Each structure stands twice: as structure tokens, then as C-alpha cells.
Amino acid sequence: MAPEHLHDDRYRPPAVTSIRIAELATVHAPWPEVALLLAQQADIGTLGVWDYLITSAPTPLEGIRDAARYLAAVVDTGTDTLAITEDAGRVTLNHLNRADLAHEAACAVRACALGLYLRQLSAAAQRRLVPLRVSLAAEPPRRHEPLIELYGTRSIEFGAPISSITLRTGDLTAPAPHAQPGLSAVLRRHADHTLATAVPLRDWLDLFRSALASVQAEGTPTLSTVARRMAVSPRTLQRRLDEHGTTWSAEAEAVRREHVSQLLHTTDLGIDAIAARSGYADARALRRAVQRWYGTTPAALRRHGRP
Template identity: 30%
Template structure:
């Protein structure tokens, strides 16, 4: 069964963050059955569940519930594998974050990123998925702190978000969060996110280099292609995103698009730890988050784009995904409640 993995580059960043707390990561790796020397191999990868156990052990040994925030103090482009250098050569932070979303799976397969412009500014949203173990909040908080620190490092000046959304409950001691983010904090948020001023994201970067950006895009694209080509899960998601607006996707249709028999498709997905129905549900949920963040998107449009013939089926699925109605969810994001009215706008899903 295929596992979600994390790059050695990102794992090395976690190790540096834990060492700031005085922890002996070499001993911790041995305790968890991990190869510490693999951190020096840029192409090595670690199972996502092993990183989850590493965070859990670190909190247990240190007593620091906010230990993930240490990542802000050690981040450099190298922490992001080849993606970091693509970010560094981008014209703006907005362009850099668009690259980060595109190549995120190189860094860690367990995280899904979104980056979009809304009424409040640019929002960098993060969803961390577990593998066999549920993800810890430390993983998401480390990523948020790391992203903000990278903004300051790349721009050469402090970047202060308008808001920081944290999915976890408010901890007893929020001082480390104030120090890490210097921004209004929203705990128990529907998702983890940094909301930035538009001007900060669109300002030119001093490290911009168009020729190097093209080169790093090629390297990152080639790596991602090699990394993804053998994973049916990734290819099924791409097909689903393309055909969902045509109605309820059939396994037979997806199998034909991939030139596989239904039985082979089912077996390959099982080997990668998922199923067609589970993948369909996950893809719809992730797309629903993207669509509801778009101002003006109606309930009927969203249901249609997700392949639901009956909007009531979409409504029920949404309650199951987020324990809220679509309107309640959008209100949490600070947008207008969803309308049932149809508008002439035409939106296609993002592959």
C-alpha cells in the first residue's frame, strides 16, 4: 500500500526546528525506526505518519505545545526542495505562492495548498491530511509559520498578514503565536490560512530572476512528473476534475480515460491506500472549498461543477464534510452567504 510521503528537505527543516528546543533528533529518529542519515539525501522521502509521530514525540519530550512555530526560525528556500528556488526567482510573492501550490506535492504529499485573491486580499489556505494517523496541529502551524517567515526572507522586509486562521482550538498560552505571526489570530477556524494584503503579495521581489524561474520550473515540473507518473491516485484526480461538471462520474468512464480496466483501476487504487469512491469524495470536498472561496459563486453553480444532479445531494454531502451548510461555511470565510439563484457566470474546475 502506497503511503503519503514528505521530502527529506522538509524533514530536515523539522529537525532543525526541534533541535532549537534542545531535542536530540538522532535519538528520536532511532526510537521511531527512521534513518537519520537519509536527511542528507535530497531525493529521500519519509512516510507522513513518521513525521506525525515525530511531532508527537517532540511535544511529549519538550512539553512545548507550540513547537511547530519554531519552523519560522529555520526556514530557507532549501527547505522547499527545488520549489524553494523557483519561489526565490519569482517576480512577486503572489507568483511564488502560485508556484508553491503547483509543486506542493514535491515537498509533502500530505498537504494541499490554495492561493487566491478575495475581497480581503490574498489567502494562502492549507489542509493537512493524515495517512493512517490523523495529522497533528503542529504540522499545519509549522507550515503557516514557515510560509510567513519565507515571505519576510524573500522580500527583505517584515510582512504582516491581515489575519491568521488556525484550525485548532485556542491554546492556554497564545504568546508564542503572537510572536510568530504579529497579526490578529482566529482560532477554531474552518481551515488554516494566512490572509495577506494585496500590495505585499504584488510587490516586486529583490531575488526575482526570470531566466532562473524558467529553469527551476523545468526542474520542478520534471521532478513532479517522475514523482506522479506511477501514482494512479494523482491521475484519477485529474480526470475527475475534468469530468465532474458533466455529472456523476462513473468508475468505468475514469478507467477508460486512463486506459485501464475497472478491475485494474480498483486494484491500483487499493495499493495506494484509497478507493474510487473515497477519491471522488475527497476531490469534491477539496474543490468545494475552492469554489466557495470565490465571491459570487452560487449554490447551484457549485453543485453543478461538483457533478451533483440534485443540489440537495450536494447540501447533504457538504454538511457531512464540514459540519456546516454552504452558507454558514462562506460566512466563516468572511464572504457573502451563498445564494440559490443561478447566474450566467461559467466556471470550470481547476485541474
């Protein structure tokens, strides 16, 4: 991602990017340590307006309600949801993650989410809040110490259907020390504007296809040429394509097919010229390819329009 994308709230990386980062992290460290480290890195302001919705509200409870309403400002709400329940002097934050993650990565993401809520609520209250109970949709890890440090309690349950953290209602309804009248409304309007102007960023496969198309426009693309364009080795490029369920030959064929179709329908070039511009040895090779793709000839395809 470009630096201007990383430091602008408008840009939204695809969920697959966050998933991949979590999976790579848990290859190198146990998931409780990954969850703790990620939460510790999230100082107030790191997550933009979402942080300030919590810390600037009249009470921490009002702030976390705003955070649930604007959860899309920080995560893909197609995979993550936050629900708040109140009962008998207790407030429970329920975080559900539906993303298709590897087990270790899923545990890290769920544990980190609860840690972030607690960290931001503590910042709003200007004191360390200690939960009554933490429930994680994860199996017990070998070491609990990182989670005890993350939540400030040993009251942690594992194997829950949904990850949740429960706090005293009184801890969340006391006036926030630094609340300013009217600021929450301003922040909500800012969050609305941020979401309305959000720019979804493409995933890795989209970026690869753009690079392949740009190389095709300059000449016949090769694996090594596209790999250089994407600043990776040819071997890494092939491995990433395999991870995305495709191959170099399939992608090269697809971009060549689109290129041939575009030349047939947007230019008056002859078949020999189109073959040369598309990397075919001659017109006969091009005709065989069009027959394989569309079951017809280049001339017929040109007459009848795009398939």
C-alpha cells in the same frame, strides 16, 4: 534514515514518519512552541527547490503559486493541500491537513505550515510581511506568545474549519528585489525532474520486514537477533510492532511461510531439508504448518504451484 537520504531531494520519507516526529515533539513541548521551532529551523534552502520557487519568482504572489503547484516537493499531497484565493485586495493561503494525527501534533503541523509560507514570502519580499488575519484549525492554546512571534500579529483566530493566512495583495505583487528573469522557469523544470525521479522510502514496518527476512535467510530468526539488526531493544521492537498493529509471532510466521513456499517452488530440496532450513523440528512439524496455512500438504503445494 541514511544521511544520503536526508540530504537528497529525490528521497521521500513516508507521511507516517513526519507524523510520528510531530507526535513525539508535542509530547515534550506545547504545540505552539513546536510550530515556532520548526518554522525557525527552516532557513531558505532547507526545503530545497520549493523554497527557491517562492523567493526567486518575479513577485511573491507568483512564487507562492508555484509553491502550491509543486507542494509535492515537500509534503505528501495525499494529506496536505494549499489553495490560494484572491478577493478585494487580499490573498488568502488555505492549508488543509487531512493526516490522522494526534490533536496536539495536528495543531503544530497546521500552525507551522502557515508560518513557513509567511517566512518564505517575507524572504522573497526582503521584509517582514504582517498578515491581516491568521485562522487556525485548532483550539486556543494556553499561551499565545509563540504564535504571535511566529506570525508577527495578535490577529489570530482559532477553531476554523481550515487553517489560513491572509495578506495584502499589494504586499505580494510588488516586484521581488532579487528576482532574476527566467529563473522561475528553470526552477520549475528542476522541480518537475525532482518529482519525476523521486524515490519513495519505506516506512518502519517495511524496514522491519526486510531485517526479519535477512535474518531468516541466515538462520532461524529470533526477536533479539532482529532487534540487534535494527539497533533497538527487544522491548522497543515489540512496542513498535504493536503500534503498527502486528506482533512478533505474526510477522515471524509470515516470513517463515514465504520462506517455505519459496523453497518448495524454487528448489528440489526434500521436505526434511526444507524443515531444517525453515526452523522446524522435523518434517511432521512442517506438514502441520503447511496444512494450517494452505489446507494442503507440502507435496501437493509443490505440484500445484504457489497458492
